[in-house]
Amino acid sequence: MAQSVAVLVDGDNISGKYAKDILTAAGKHGEPSVVRVYRDAQSLSDWHNAYGYRMIHAGTGKNAADILLALDAMELLLVREMRCFVIASSDGDFTHIATRLRENGAKVIGLGEEKAPDAFRACCSRFVELGARKPVAPPRLVPKEKLPVRAFDLNVRSIIAERSKNRTGARLSEVSQQMYIKHDVKISSFPEKNWRSYFKARPELYDLDPPGAEAKVRFRPEGFSRATTAALRKSA
Structure with a gap:
């Protein structure tokens, strides 16, 4: 039954x-x-x-x-x-x-x-x-050498590193809580409105679990490395 x-x-x-x-x-x-x-x-x-x-x-x-x-x-x-x-x-x-x-x-x-x-x-x-749109075509990614890494993303990376155990990543709820406590950041004030949308828009920098209560996010070291190197070259 x-x-x-x-x-x-x-x-x-x-x-x-x-x-x-x-x-x-x-x-x-x-x-x-x-x-x-x-x-x-x-x-x-x-x-x-x-x-x-x-x-x-x-x-x-x-x-x-x-x-x-x-x-x-x-x-x-x-x-x-x-x-x-x-x-x-x-x-x-x-x-x-x-x-x-x-x-x-x-x-x-x-x-x-x-x-x-x-x-x-x-x-x-x-x-x-509800109302999730099915992707018609893969999104066009920004060339990696042009990716900017802001201080904001460096703060996010730091929190993910602190909360990640055995490189499994940090829960989205943890990122949200710590970014508010440490940096007074409310993601609802951003265009993306929530952290899942923010991370999905930056696949070169973040690796995201499928939706779920325990969904986690990890940062991509190679993405941050390339973006930081490009930024330094541009400022030189």
């Missing part, structure tokens, strides 16, 4: 255009027996046309949908003893509920758009990116 899956969607943050994709992802982990979307039911939304979802009216208060979703998740865990949750949101506020669910033995599948913060991704058992 397939396990029951609770599908809980932050309707204030995720568009109803993903309704089918969310159910498809949930179906890979069991039977979606609880399927709810939380938002102000009185306002216009494409969720009103999403079949298979029970809309939970959260009212208009600040973070009302987030709070109600979190309360229902804990009730489903403790009262109905559900052990698999799909939480669809790109909001970092769900980091706490994802952590508590996992601490109590539940599996948490996070679904969100590219803007979803690394902290929420890392707290899920697995994270699936």
Whole structure:
């Protein structure tokens, strides 16, 4: 018998255009027996046309949908003893509920758009990116001799080296935390919005694991070496 899956969607943050994709992802982990979307039911939304979802009216208060979703998740865990949750949101506020669910033995599948913060991704058992574009052609790489290495990347490299054990790399959440603590850097203020996008845009400098709660990043010594040498030649 397939396990029951609770599908809980932050309707204030995720568009109803993903309704089918969310159910498809949930179906890979069991039977979606609880399927709810939380938002102000009185306002216009494409969720009103999403079949298979029970809309939970959260009212208009600040973070009302987030709070109600979190309360229902804990009730489903403790009262109905559900052990698999799909939480669809790109909001970092769900980091706490994802952590508590996992601490109590539940599996948490996070679904969100590219803007979803690394902290929420890392707290899920697995994270699936909604609306991810399939590459049509390999990206054109900047010639290695022209790659710039900024002080920013040198700081990132230093943190990866500090947190890496046996050259396995540092978790993305660790990089995010240490860059904020040591250098007051919030990646959300950058054009890439999250660390995964930042590292993916620089394949010559960084080697990145596939998406996942324990995904790590490593720096490429040869990439930093070539780029630094080129910069020195240019300044000579």
